Structure formats: C-alpha cells, structure tokens
Amino acid sequence: MSTSTMMDLATCRRTFLAGGGALVVNLLAGEPAGLAFAADATATKSVAADDVDGFLAIDAKGLVTVYSGKVDLGTGVHTGMMQIVAEELDVPMSRVTVIEGDTALTPDQGPTYGSLSIQKGGMQIRQAAATARRALTQEAAKQLGAAHGDLMITDGVIRSASGKSVSYADLIGGKLFALKLDPAAPVKDPKTFRLVGTPVARVDIPAKVTAQFTYMQDVRVPNMLHGRVVRPPAVGATLQSVDEGSVRDIPGVVKVVHQGSFLGVVAETEWAAIKASRQLKATWSAWDGLPDQNKLWEHVRATKIAKEETTSHVGDAAAALAGAAKRLKATYDFTIHTHGSIGPSCAIAELRDGKLTCWTASQATHNLRKQLAAMLSMPAENVRAIYVEGSGCYGRNGHEDAAADATLLARAVGKPVRVQWMREDEHGWDPKGPPTLIDLEAALDASGNVLAWSSQFFIPEGAAGNVALLAAEHAGLPHETTMSPGSIHLNAAIPYAFPNVRTTLHRLADTPFRPSWIRTPGRMQNTFANEGFLDELAVAAGSDPLAFRLRSLKDPRGVALLARLASLAKWETRTGPSASSGDVASGRGVSYVKYELARTYVGAVADVDVNRKTGEIAVTRFFVVHDCGQIINPDGVRSQLEGNIIQTISRTLMERVTFNRSRVTSTDWASYPILRFPQVPEIHMELIDRPTEPPWGAGEPAAAVVSAAISNAVHDATGARLRSVPFTPDKVKAAMPA
Numbered sequence: 001m002s003t004s005t006m007m008d009l010a011t012c013r014r015t016f017l018a019g020g021g022a023l024v025v026n027l028l029a030g031e032p033a034g035l036a037f038a039a040d041a042t043a044t045k046s047v048a049a050d051d052v053d054g055f056l057a058i059d060a061k062g063l064v065t066v067y068s069g070k071v072d073l074g075t076g077v078h079t080g081m082m083q084i085v086a087e088e089l090d091v092p093m094s095r096v097t098v099i100e101g102d103t104a105l106t107p108d109q110g111p112t113y114g115s116l117s118i119q120k121g122g123m124q125i126r127q128a129a130a131t132a133r134r135a136l137t138q139e140a141a142k143q144l145g146a147a148h149g150d151l152m153i154t155d156g157v158i159r160s161a162s163g164k165s166v167s168y169a170d171l172i173g174g175k176l177f178a179l180k181l182d183p184a185a186p187v188k189d190p191k192t193f194r195l196v197g198t199p200v201a202r203v204d205i206p207a208k209v210t211a212q213f214t215y216m217q218d219v220r221v222p223n224m225l226h227g228r229v230v231r232p233p234a235v236g237a238t239l240q241s242v243d244e245g246s247v248r249d250i251p252g253v254v255k256v257v258h259q260g261s262f263l264g265v266v267a268e269t270e271w272a273a274i275k276a277s278r279q280l281k282a283t284w285s286a287w288d289g290l291p292d293q294n295k296l297w298e299h300v301r302a303t304k305i306a307k308e309e310t311t312s313h314v315g316d317a318a319a320a321l322a323g324a325a326k327r328l329k330a331t332y333d334f335t336i337h338t339h340g341s342i343g344p345s346c347a348i349a350e351l352r353d354g355k356l357t358c359w360t361a362s363q364a365t366h367n368l369r370k371q372l373a374a375m376l377s378m379p380a381e382n383v384r385a386i387y388v389e390g391s392g393c394y395g396r397n398g399h400e401d402a403a404a405d406a407t408l409l410a411r412a413v414g415k416p417v418r419v420q421w422m423r424e425d426e427h428g429w430d431p432k433g434p435p436t437l438i439d440l441e442a443a444l445d446a447s448g449n450v451l452a453w454s455s456q457f458f459i460p461e462g463a464a465g466n467v468a469l470l471a472a473e474h475a476g477l478p479h480e481t482t483m484s485p486g487s488i489h490l491n492a493a494i495p496y497a498f499p500n501v502r503t504t505l506h507r508l509a510d511t512p513f514r515p516s517w518i519r520t521p522g523r524m525q526n527t528f529a530n531e532g533f534l535d536e537l538a539v540a541a542g543s544d545p546l547a548f549r550l551r552s553l554k555d556p557r558g559v560a561l562l563a564r565l566a567s568l569a570k571w572e573t574r575t576g577p578s579a580s581s582g583d584v585a586s587g588r589g590v591s592y593v594k595y596e597l598a599r600t601y602v603g604a605v606a607d608v609d610v611n612r613k614t615g616e617i618a619v620t621r622f623f624v625v626h627d628c629g630q631i632i633n634p635d636g637v638r639s640q641l642e643g644n645i646i647q648t649i650s651r652t653l654m655e656r657v658t659f660n661r662s663r664v665t666s667t668d669w670a671s672y673p674i675l676r677f678p679q680v681p682e683i684h685m686e687l688i689d690r691p692t693e694p695p696w697g698a699g700e701p702a703a704a705v706v707s708a709a710i711s712n713a714v715h716d717a718t719g720a721r722l723r724s725v726p727f728t729p730d731k732v733k734a735a736m737p738a
Contacts, residue, residue, distance in 0.1 A: 049107040052135075052177040055128035056085070062156045062169035064089060064096045069109030070121035071101040071363060072204070073393040075643075075699050076636035077117045079202045083632055084122050087195040088129035088188055090153040091168070101365040101387025111364035113395070113517055114487065115600070115697020118632055122695070124181070131185040132177060140166050190630070190691035197691055199635040204389075216361040216388040216399075217346045217420065224348065225254055226270040227409035227417045228277035229471070230263040231429060234662035235513070236287035239263055239474075246281040256280065257412040262475035264405065266413050270420065288661035290512055297333055299512075300437045306461045306509040312493035315500035320452035324443030328540055332440065332529035332723045334707075336657040337433040338666070339518055340674055343391025344426040345398030349406035350416035351376075356383045356407060361390025361399040367466050368400050372407055374480035375472040394647070395518035396467050398430040404471035424667040431467045431516030432657055434460045434488075438529035448541030450552060452500040455533075457492050457526065460511035467516050488522025490596040491704065494530050496552040512659070519647065520703040523595060525725075531591040531708030532723060535715065544573045545712065546590050557601055558594055561625050561688065565590070565603035568686050569623040577719035585610045586620075589712025591705035600701040601627040601688075604645075606709035607681075610717045612736065615729030619649050619681045619710060624702055626685065629693035640698040641685050648706035650675035656726050 046053040049069075057065045066085050072078035078098050086093045099105055101112075109121045137158060141148040146160035159165040167173075190197070207213035232239070239261040247253050247265065252272035257264045263282060267273040291299035321327060348359040356376065362368045365385035373380040390399055398421055406419040421429075437458040443451040465486065472479035492503045538548035546566060553559055565571070571590070578587055587610070592603045607621040622645050631637055654673050658666040666672040711722045720735035 045105055046176075047103070047105065047107050049109060049124065050181050052128045052132050052179040052181055054107040055125050055181070056132055056177070058168050058172050060169055060173035062091070062095065062167055062173060064091055066096060066098045066125060067106040068098055068100045068121060068125060069106045069366065070117040071112045071365070071387045072389060073112060073363060074389065075117070076202045076633065076639055077122075078204060079200055080118055080632045080636055081122060081125060082203065083195045083200055084126050085129050087193055088126055089133055089156065089168070091156040093195065093200070095156065101362075101385070103365050103369045103386075104384045108366040111367060113363060115595075115699040115701060117697070117699065118695050119599070119697050122632070126187055127183060127185060128181050130187045131179055131182045134182075134185045135177065135179055136168060136171050139171055143171075193691065196632055197630070197634070197689060200633050202636065202639075214388070215343065216359065216390040217343050219348060219359050219388055220418070221348055221350065221359070221416050224416045224418050225266050225268060225413060226273040227264055227266045227406060227419045228273040228422075229405045229419065229425070230265070230277050230280055230282060231425065232261065232284050232474075234284070234287040236289050237261070237284040237662075240283045240285060243281040247276040247279050250276050250279065255413050257409055259408070260474055260476035262408060262471055264409050266409050266417055270418075274422075290659055290661050290663075292661065293659055296435060296512075297437055300435055300458050300508070303458075303511075304509040305506045307507040309489070309505045309507065310502065311489055311505060312501055312503045314498070314502075315452075317452045317454045317500040317502040320500040321441060321443050321454060324451055325446070326444045326540070327441065328444075328533075328536060329439075329441045330533050330536060330723060332438045332532060334436040334525040334528060334725045336435050336513065337518055337651055337655055338427055338657050338664075338672060339392070339395050339397035339430055340655065340672060341390070341392030341397050341426055341430075344421040344423055345402040345430070346390065346418070346420045347399065347403035347406045348416055348418045349403065349410040351407070351411050351414070354378070354382060358383070358385045358403050358407060359388050360385055360403045361388060361393060362403060363393060363396065364400070364466070368403060371400065371466055371469055371472075371480045372404065375404060375407065375469060375477045376411070377478060395433070395521070396431060396516040398426055400467070401429065401470045404469040408471050408475060423669075427667040427672055428664045429470060431514035432512075433518035433521065434511045434513070434515040436522070436525035438526070440529060440533045442533065442537055444537065444541055448543055450496070450498045450537060453494065453498050454501075455492065455503045455529070456506060457489070457504070458506045458508060459488050459522065460515045461507040461509055462486070462515060467514055486517070486521070487596070488517075488525075491523040491526040491530070491593060493597055495555065495558065495592070495594045495597055496534070496549070497554045498552060513657075513664075519644070520700040523593070523700065523704045524648065524707065527591070527593045527704040528707040528711070528725065531593070531705065532711045535589065535708070535712040536721065539576055539715070542575050544575055546571055547573070549590070549592055553592075555594065557627060558592065561601045561603050561627050562592060564686055564688070565605060565623065565625040568625060568684060569605040571605065574716060577716055580717070583611060583613050585612060585717040587713045587715070587717025589709045589714070589716055591709035591712065593701065593704045595697070595701040595704065599628075599696040600698065602701045602705050604702070604705040604709045606706070606713045608710060608713040608717060610714055610720075610732065612718065615732035615736075617653055617710065617714060617727055617732060618679070619653075621682045621684065622649075622706075622709075624683070624685045624705070625688065626698065626702060627688040627690070628696040628698050628701070629690050630695040631687060631689045632695060634687055634689070637687055637698045638685060641702045642683055644700070644702035645683055645706055646675060646680055648703040649679075649681070649710070652707040652710055652725055652727060654726050654728070
C-alpha cells in the first residue's frame with residue numbers, strides 16, 4: 001500500500017464515520033430476521049462486538065468489508081479472515097477487504113495474542129457473516145417469492161429455483177444491517193466448503209517481496225515532524241538538568257521537550273532529530289538496582305513470593321516421592337529474552353482539537369487507546385488508534401511505548417510527530433520475556449513407570465495485560481495498566497496420566513525488567529522443562545522416549561499425533577546416548593505438547609549435529625506434526641510452523657539479554673545474535689485437518705516443543721543434558737560427559 005493510499009484510506013474512513021444517507025437493516029418485532037429499510041437513517045459505524053455491523057459491511061457494488069479487532073502481525077490472519085467471510089457469504093475473495101485494529105471502526109476483540117485470532121476473533125466474524133447471510137436470504141426469499149430453503153448463492157447473487165435472482169448489493173448495498181450477532185445462526189457445513197481448508201496464497205506477500213508494502217515504519221502524514229527520545233543511562237535514573245542550548249546549532253530543531261524524567265527532541269527532519277538526541281546535554285542520577293547477571297538464578301530464587309498456587313494435584317506426590325526407591329531431581333532455567341524485532345518500533349501521533357489520533361503497530365490498539373487516554377487524562381472516546389503492520393512483532397515489544405513517546409512530543413509542538421526507535425531503543429528498552437526457573441522431581445517404580453511427579457515454577461506475578469508505558473512513567477503521568485499473573489503458568493501442568501502429580505507456581509513479586517509476553521509466553525519455558533525432564537526419566541527407565549510418552553498418554557488425539565510423528569520422522573527405538581565417535585556427534589530428540597492442555601496438539605523430532613570440540617549445535621532437520629482442528633488455510637499454518645521453529649531455534653541456541661547493574665548491554669545484533677539463514681534446518685511437517693472440529697491457534701503452539709526436542713537430541717548424541725537456555729557452546733562443553 002502506498003503512502004498516498006494510506007492517507008486516502010484514512011480520509012475515506014473519516015468520511016465513512018461521518019455517516020449520512022444510510023439505510024438500516026433491522027429486526028421487526030414478531031418477524032423472523034429479515035431486512036426492513038429506513039430511508040433516511042444516519043448512523044456512525046458500529047464497533048460493538050455483538051452487532052453484525054461491527055464486523056461487516058456490503059457496499060453498493062457488492063464489495064464486502066470485514067472489520068477485525070484482531071490484527072495481522074505477518075501471520076497471514078488477514079488472508080484467513082478473507083477466506084472465512086468469502087466462504088460464509090459465498091463471494092469471491094477478490095471482493096473482500098479487511099480493515100484491522102482501527103479503534104474507530106473495529107470491535108474490541110481483545111489483543112492479538114495467545115493464538116486466538118482465528119480461534120476466537122475469526123469465529124466471531126464467521127458468526128457475524130452467518131447472521132448476515134441468513135438475513136439476506138430471508139429477505140431474498142420475500143422478494144423472489146421463493147422458499148428460503150430453495151435458494152442458492154453464487155458470487156453474492158441469490159437465485160431461486162425459477163431462475164429469478166437478487167444480489168447482495170441490491171438487498172443491502174451501502175446500508176446498515178442493524179442486526180445483533182446471533183450465535184444460533186447456522187454456519188456452513190464443512191462438506192460444502194470451497195475456500196476454507198484450501199491453500200490460498202497470502203494477499204500481503206506480493207507487495208512485501210517487491211518492496212511496495214507500507215509498514216508502520218514507512219507511514220508519513222502531512223505536516224509531520226520527527227522526534228527522538230533521550231533515554232536515561234540507567235533503568236531507574238532520573239533527570240536532573242537539561243542544557244537546551246547544547247542543540248541550538250543544529251538546523252531544523254523545533255523543540256526540546258522534557259517533563260519529569262521524559263526527555264525528547266522534535267525536529268523538521270529525522271536526521272536533525274537524531275543529531276539533537278545525541279548532542280543534547282543532560283545530567284541524570286546514578287542507579288544500579290539490577291541484579292548481578294552472574295547470580296541471576298540466585299536472585300530469582302531469593303525474590304519475595306507474592307503468591308503460591310497449585311496448577312495440578314493428583315494423588316499424593318510428596319508421600320509417593322518419600323517412599324520411592326528411585327528418585328530423580330533436576331533444575332531447568334530459561335533466560336531473559338528481548339523481542340528482537342527486525343524493524344525497531346515506530347508510531348505517529350497527532351493531537352488536534354482535543355482529539356488524539358495515533359498510527360501504531362500495537363497488537364492491542366483498543367488497550368493502547370485506554371492507556372494513551374489515561375496518560376493525557378482525556379476520555380478514551382477522544383483517542384483513535386489505527387493499526388498499521390509493523391516490521392517485526394510477536395508480543396508486546398516497543399510499539400506501544402513509541403506511541404506514547406510520539407503522543408507526548410506531538411502534544412508539546414501541536415503537530416503530528418513520528419517517533420522511530422533506534423536499535424538501542426528496541427533492544428535496550430522494550431519489555432522483556434522474564435526469566436523462568438523450574439525445579440522438578442520424580443520417582444520411578446521397579447518397572448520403570450513414573451510413580452510420582454512434582455514441579456515448582458518460579459515466575460513473575462505480572463507478565464500479561466497492559467505493560468506500563470515508558471513515557472508515562474518517566475513523565476510522572478497517569479498510566480493505565482492491568483498487569484496480571486497472565487497465562488505464563490499454562491503447561492506447567494503435564495498431559496501425562498501419572499498416579500501422583502503436584503505442580504506448584506511461586507509467583508514472584510518482582511522481576512529484573514518490565515515483563516511482557518513474547519511468542520509462546522510461559523508455555524515454551526514450561527514445556528521445555530517438562531519435556532526435558534520426561535526424557536531424563538525415560539533414559540533412567542531404559543525406555544525409548546517416544547514409547548515412554550505413549551505409555552502414559554491417554555488422550556486419543558495425542559496418541560494419534562505421536563504415531564504420525566513416528567512415521568513422518570522414521571523414528572527408530574533408542575534407549576540412551578549414541579556411542580558415535582569423532583568430533584561431530586549426531587542425535588535426535590522428541591517433544592510433545594497439548595497447548596494449555598486444552599487445544600492445539602504438537603509433536604516434534606529434532607535432528608542435531610554437536611561438535612564435541614567447539615560445543616556448537618547445528619539443528620539439521622526438524623519434523624513436526626500439528627493438529628489445530630479445522631484448518632482455514634494450510635499454507636498459512638505451514639508458514640506459522642516454519643516461523644515458530646526457526647525463531648525458537650534461535651532463542652534456544654543463542655538469544656540472551658545481557659545487562660550490568662544499571663542497564664541492558666545487549667543493544668545490537670552483535671551482542672544479541674539471532675539465527676542466520678545458513679543455520680536454518682530442513683523442516684518437514686504434517687498437518688492434521690479436522691474440518692468438523694473448531695479451529696484452534698497455530699501462531700504459538702509449535703514453538704513450545706522446540707527447546708526440549710533440541711535438548712533431548714543433544715543428550716542422544718553426546719550424553720550431555722542441557723537444562724539452561726540458551727544452549728551456548730560453553731554450556732554444551734561443560735555438560736559433556738568426561
């Protein structure tokens with residue numbers, strides 16, 4: 001999308017919101033859902049999640065617009081939403097347009113996270129389309145003098161058995177439905193699907209590969225200025241003084257903005273803003289409140305526990321452990337990660353006539369709207385957040401903070417201001433995936449069966465919800481936050497039917513950095529520990545690790561999935577580390593998850609080569625079988641699996657936030673390396689499509705199995721047991737048997 005197109009779209013949206021000349025489709029008292037026309041009705045676009053008009057519009061040409069509160073982060077959800085609506089309404093995909101995450105136009109369907117875009121957001125839209133379809137066919141039946149059940153729809157045209165027809169455009173074009181979304185409206189039978197379940201090329205890819213796509217970082221608006229924020233030298237440092245005269249010699253500087261400890265510059269050009277932010281002289285207080293990184297896990301273990309909770313309790317694990325002849329213990333840890341967005345965060349804000357408009361790549365525009373309103377002490381209805389896809393995301397990175405930066409700078413100068421974070425902003429100041437520490441203990445009986453399982457997870461109390469905005473905190477302004485324990489406890493409980501199980505969470509009152517969700521939050525760390533330790537038990541029992549899992553897995557879908565995984569990977573029985581010689585050892589490991597113990601099933605096998613001398617790990621092949629119920633777009637799911645696997649291999653092998661007592665020190669790609677193209681493995685996958693089942697998420701679950709599969713493969717190759725992410729060469733060599 002070109003910049004001019006972006007601005008034209010914004011103008012069209014504003015014009016649409018003004019209303020005028022709309023016809024209303026509504027329910028008449030005592031009559032079935034149908035169409036009743038009001039000649040002069042005018043209304044603002046509904047954003048209610050229980051209104052059909054909140055989700056759908058059909059114009060005078062029969063073109064369908066979908067309004068989605070869930071947004072496409074590069075996951076292909078945009079294309080999936082088009083498929084869902086085109087299928088349900090029987091129109092070509094070419095006649096469907098999707099608008100995402102605009103708080104003035106789209107319903108609040110919750111943040112885009114948790115792999116819920118299709119599972120929840122898409123199913124709301126499907127139900128809205130089903131409600132609309134029923135109303136349209138009922139009205140068509142009246143106009144055509146035909147029985148409702150005798151009608152057929154092709155490309156948005158409804159035909160009767162006699163050959164008479166009427167189009168969607170004729171029935172509703174340019175008017176409002178004024179219908180409540182009906183959960184009982186029948187959706188299409190999967191047996192009749194033509195689009196859903198078939199591979200469809202993503203509509204965003206051509207523009208991306210030809211450099212024509214407009215990311216948030218590419219957006220420009222009229223009369224726009226450029227801003228940069230001057231960050232404190234330490235996380236908790238406060239601003240003491242500013243020498244505004246230190247930047248007066250830089251042409252184009254408009255204003256130095258400071259409030260509390262928020263300090264920024266606004267200039268006519270981006271380069272002038274960059275120069276001024278680097279040259280501006282300021283003094284800050286000293287601060288060294290971060291823990292010693294070399295003693296991170298001692299710090300985590302010593303942190304005050306705010307709350308304890310039990311996530312599963314079967315039998316009496318403590319008694320069974322106490323009386324067991326064979327017990328195993330292990331501690332697993334998962335380091336602090338940054339989002340590592342390839343394109344640093346960006347936003348544009350404009351405050352005009354008491355109303356704020358913000359262009360943002362936030363995954364939670366409706367939440368951001370509330371946060372910006374709270375920061376400015378203004379009504380939320382006076383704030384509009386417009387989603388534009390960002391170059392890099394997957395979690396709450398810096399996009400919301402860039403929006404707050406731009407908002408404060410725009411308020412100070414009375415013009416729209418674009419804030420583009422730099423690499424040191426992104427790596428240094430985005431919220432982090434918090435450290436996770438897990439203690440595990442288990443007992444085996446004389447036959448090698450698991451008699452008892454006990455685990456304790458040390459995780460922060462707050463790692464979900466609205467993360468506090470940096471700008472609001474530094475400026476001493478109000479900031480709306482709803483931090484909560486969140487879902488990082490999920491998959492702490494295990495999917496296996498052991499007779500005695502107890503899994504416990506220790507919710508920590510504090511964590512070193514602002515905690516935030518990064519792809520597969522909690523479920524990745526918890527599954528890493530559980531599936532790694534399960535492998536240790538299999539080895540201790542002298543059992544093949546895949547057979548060991550199947551022995552205690554009672555879920556038929558899980559059993560079927562692992563059987564298909566064994567076939568896909570050509571799994572051969574193994575009961576301990578291989579006896580291969582030479583500098584490079586090869587091995588394979590297995591891992592399994594039922595995501596959140598409630599939805600998507602994933603099984604994986606990793607093949608690795610381990611250099612005994614250097615400690616370097618190469619993941620050479622990765623096999624995955626995935627069951628997410630009904631599949632909307634197989635190509636989209638495959639892309640998600642590939643992305644999950646590649647990104648999590650990177651996180652597992654090399655990613656780690658480094659810091660001193662004052663600040664993050666891994667502020668570039670040299671100090672925070674990620675996987676490179678030559679390190680990407682062959683990926684083999686099999687999708688299990690269940691058209692009659694509900695669709696579940698694919699954006700996160702496959703990431704959960706990667707770390708354990710690699711760890712288990714390294715042990716199979718060398719006997720080294722890796723329990724600490726990332727698996728750096730030094731850790732591999734230290735774990736290697738003598």
